[in-house]
Amino acid sequence: MLIDCKSISNEIDANTKDTLSKTSVKAKLVSFAVAPDSGTISYLKSQKKKASSLGIEYEMIIATDVDELKALLKRCSKDSSVHGIFVSHPLPDKESELEIVQLVNPNKDIEGRNPNNLGMLIYGHEQFSPCTAQAVIEILERSTSIMGKKATIIGRSPTVGMPVSLMLLKRERSATVTVCHTKTRNLQAITKDSDIVVVAVGRAGFLKPEMVKEGAIVIDVGINVVEGKIVGDVDNKVQEKAWITPVPGGVGSVTTSVLMNRVALNAARSDKI
Amino acid sequence: MLIDCKSISNEIDANTKDTLSKTSVKAKLVSFAVAPDSGTISYLKSQKKKASSLGIEYEMIIATDVDELKALLKRCSKDSSVHGIFVSHPLPDKESELEIVQLVNPNKDIEGRNPNNLGMLIYGHEQFSPCTAQAVIEILERSTSIMGKKATIIGRSPTVGMPVSLMLLKRERSATVTVCHTKTRNLQAITKDSDIVVVAVGRAGFLKPEMVKEGAIVIDVGINVVEGKIVGDVDNKVQEKAWITPVPGGVGSVTTSVLMNRVALNAARSDKI
Numbered sequence A, B: 001m002l003i004d005c006k007s008i009s010n011e012i013d014a015n016t017k018d019t020l021s022k023t024s025v026k027a028k029l030v031s032f033a034v035a036p037d038s039g040t041i042s043y044l045k046s047q048k049k050k051a052s053s054l055g056i057e058y059e060m061i062i063a064t065d066v067d068e069l070k071a072l073l074k075r076c077s078k079d080s081s082v083h084g085i086f087v088s089h090p091l092p093d094k095e096s097e098l099e100i101v102q103l104v105n106p107n108k109d110i111e112g113r114n115p116n117n118l119g120m121l122i123y124g125h126e127q128f129s130p131c132t133a134q135a136v137i138e139i140l141e142r143s144t145s146i147m148g149k150k151a152t153i154i155g156r157s158p159t160v161g162m163p164v165s166l167m168l169l170k171r172e173r174s175a176t177v178t179v180c181h182t183k184t185r186n187l188q189a190i191t192k193d194s195d196i197v198v199v200a201v202g203r204a205g206f207l208k209p210e211m212v213k214e215g216a217i218v219i220d221v222g223i224n225v226v227e228g229k230i231v232g233d234v235d236n237k238v239q240e241k242a243w244i245t246p247v248p249g250g251v252g253s254v255t256t257s258v259l260m261n262r263v264a265l266n267a268a269r270s271d272k273i
Helices: A005-021 A038-054 A066-078 A094-103 A115-122 A131-143 A161-169 A187-192 A236-240 A251-272 B005-021 B038-054 B066-078 B094-103 B115-122 B131-143 B161-169 B187-191 B236-240 B251-272
Strands: A028-034 A057-063 A084-087 A150-154 A176-180 A196-199 A217-220 A224-226 A229-231 B028-034 B057-063 B084-087 B150-154 B176-180 B196-199 B217-220 B224-226 B229-231
Touching: A005 A038, A005 A131, A005 A251, A028 A038, A028 A066, A028 A251, A038 A057, A038 A251, A057 A066, A066 A084, A066 A094, A084 A251, A094 A115, A115 A161, A115 B115, A131 A161, A131 A217, A131 A251, A150 A161, A150 A187, A161 A176, A161 A196, A161 B161, A176 A187, B005 B038, B005 B131, B005 B251, B028 B038, B028 B066, B028 B251, B038 B057, B038 B251, B057 B066, B066 B084, B066 B094, B084 B251, B094 B115, B115 B161, B131 B161, B131 B217, B131 B251, B150 B161, B150 B187, B161 B176, B161 B196, B176 B187
Parallel strands: A028 A057, A028 A084, A150 A176, A150 A196, A196 A217, B028 B057, B028 B084, B150 B176, B150 B196, B196 B217
Antiparallel strands: A176 B176, A224 A229, B224 B229
């Protein structure tokens, strides 16, 4: 059984268009990349297409190295015509990732990577939650009642596993949350007992049918390339017994819709300041 | 079986004294309270005693209301002679708590309540983790090997449950972490299967022996007053089958040692700037 993520994206996009129709500000997104590979370039092109379809101005800036990126980010963070900043990851220099996310103006941090925005999650404020984590929540809230459910998250990244766990613990949602990872023992016993499973491990076909409870909701955050095709972290056979999000056209698409929605909301907010 | 928290406090205090002996800066802690009750006053007095025993200058400032507190915090945050700021909680005006923690200079935020410092936990940086959460970790690291263990946290507060879960997920520790709360179903099945249980619910005797696995490590963060006596969240009988931290003289004492240690480290750092 497949969760219809297309209609969730459409719903968010409709909200984006509605927001934009009510502001006179021209919303603008700037996306950065450093020495991008062809995969990154093709992702940024699809972003551009999406932005244009919604009426958001889009600029793609390719920096030659991390130092140039830093200088460009500082300038862009102050530019009042820019309402959202996106930085393609991973960066060539992994060491500087934290420094880079701190250079993005927290109010334009549509990806939700800035430590201050992450810390706000602990206080229940999700205005700039990590965009992929937000996409997971958007899908879950439309697919099931979360309250009191057992949710297991496989993966503990700063952009998915950790923030999704905090967001599912928020009082309005109140799932009982377990976070698993490479050091977890007997993972199958944990996932098999879960109503909700979020998988973000980056390994094709990682979650097998025998690891999943009948009728569970499975959110597949994985993006893996196998023989030139994009596949998720969830074995295709899981859909015979549980609800799963497709890959491609699942979490990734909803994430792009979330990103654009934030650019629109930021533009509308700047209108009122 | 009782975990010897006294020796853990002593170890941290010894480190504090050593740090102070190597700096010429006079370390100073300022603690604030708004319209404090007798319990808060007596806690602040014990803080003063501890600071003085370690050679840390201590100032207690009582504000008449939250507005006065805000003005005082702004000044204190800029005062270079102050190396740590403590604010007694809860505040009379709960709504303003987030605003208050944001007024504390993040570099003097020895309690680790500032959103930026909380967000840094997600990136694995714990310099200013919430002090009670840090005390829990200090105790656990000296009591058991955490790697791969099942840890259950009961309670999801911004100062204990949520940060402890992030800190136990950090790669060097790598526990499998479950966070439970009032909406959790069948809590006993979860706690009974856990190697580590951290309880922070604020209900005397909440964790019963039948909820705990033989030989588990139980960290009691509760502070409750029952018939004039301070007791924790863990039923006394749990110590017949598991390791527990005493209350009083457990997490609370270690937390005070952690606080003082941070003031000393901050003073030593200011020496080098």
